[in-house]
Amino acid sequence: MTTSAIALADATAARSKPKSLATLVGRYVGLLLLACAPLGVMWNDPYWVNILAYAYLFGALACAWNIIGGLGGQFSLGHGVFFAIGAYSVARLYLDLGLTPWLAVFPAAALATLVAVLISWPTFRLRGPFFAIATMAINEACFALANYTDRLTGGPRGILIPFRAGFWNMIFIERWKYALLNFGFMSIVVLITVFLRRARLGHYLLAVREDEDAARSAGIDVLKVKLLGMALSAALTGIGGGIFAMYVRVLDPPTLFTLADIGVKFALISLIGGIGTIMGPVVGALLIVPIENFLRGALGGAIPGGHLIVLGIILVCASLFLKRGIVGAFVGAVHRIRNRKRS
């Protein structure tokens, strides 16, 4: 096949140049350092370090969800499955084969990716809310399944990973090391998203989110693009699950599959922070995780589940008044101010 490359305008004329990748990475490294600042201040306060460790990990997981949920527009509520696969795989490889979690996260990610592709192949035929409901149903089915597969998951009693501190065990006496590890993982996921957002696949995911028919007319294989986005998202979610396993060291099905705590939480954090934006999930996690912790402490005794009611109200308000999340609203405000200065 010959491709007509009919000449367009004068190719040698001076034109705007794209922002260099180095500038872009520099900007996000700066923002990440800002996100790390609280740890620098409170590294010796175990209460806050624990909260930060969770915030960074869930920031990373929401960021991984955002790849397919935000950029690709496929609102998965089943990411708890990939998270649990990562957690169980790392625990089993560590306990049964003595493999260091630093390496065990890779086969865990591969297994999560494989399952993600198998689940997504049929469900990606569904659009919008039907896809969300199907993925949620798969999460619940796996929840039930995990209770029966005793030999793999320990069933309802779960898996207990004994406390043996050591770098290669990914188990630390000092809590701030966990927070730093989770922060490092979050930074990697953010930078992957930065690269992706500029790459061909990132543009294709956005096109698929916006309009599948128009995407096809641009030569995009919609199913393939969705599967690639899902595979990347699930792999990172699996790694996050593995890191989570070595942090909590007690894995039972409710801890890994409860929708309100895992599958829906990733989406909720992204929604509040700014779905489809790069830093949105990070901002969302740094906000939601401390608030949830506070609410659990303040309301947990008096009204069981009360923190979920308040979180629900926050979500409703965010979806009413902050449609593009905190980061989206912030970027919009910056644009408005710039435009006003210009005119």
Add this chain to the structure above:
Amino acid sequence: MTGEPFLSVENAVRRFEGLVAVDTVSFGIERGEILSMIGPNGAGKTTMFNLITGQLSLSDGAIVFCGEQIAKLPPQVRAQRGMGRTFQIAKPFIGLTTRENVMVGTFLRHHRYADAYDRASLVLEEVGLEARAEVPAGQLTLSERRRLEIARALALSPELILLDEVMAGLNATEVTEVIELIQRLNGRGMTFLVIEHNLKVVRAVSRRVIVLDHGVKIAEGTASDVLSDPMVVKAYLGKRAG
């Protein structure tokens, strides 16, 4: 080349639950020409378009593009083979900037970011949207959206561009601008299939015209011959034009 047409539609049929939207239509397009397809509302023009680009599948018949049978290929593969199209109802990716909209297209042939970016600059300049490159596509005016549709088709470096009523809703100046754009691209060898209601436009851009009515091709020929054919006048223009 043996003079065989660049695109040839052979006895194309498309049925929708008993309704025959396109009924045994055949025509060809030669490389480098602009062919207009006209006809009253509901004549099957957009259906014919969707059959060519693959959004709809043929009930019967064949479509050959550059010597290849394409009737069974999905739309994205036809786009990869060199077909760019616009939609009657413009479908910009409203969450993306104008440039990103075009880059989704230029990434097809240019896999590196910088190359896709530079190619998008050329395309935007060609359609006169370079000043609007960094604006979210949702903020473009109607006329800008139409030009963005053409830009997105052009971004694929296609062999053939199918334009579905890109002039609808534009004022006289804007129509002239788009006519000039089509003529300029055609002058450099781009082939077009155009659905158009505005007969002034049809006369201006196309040498050859085909007319559909109730899914049947009722006339084919030069613009001036076809537009004075009594059957066409009756079907397409109604009594007023008599």
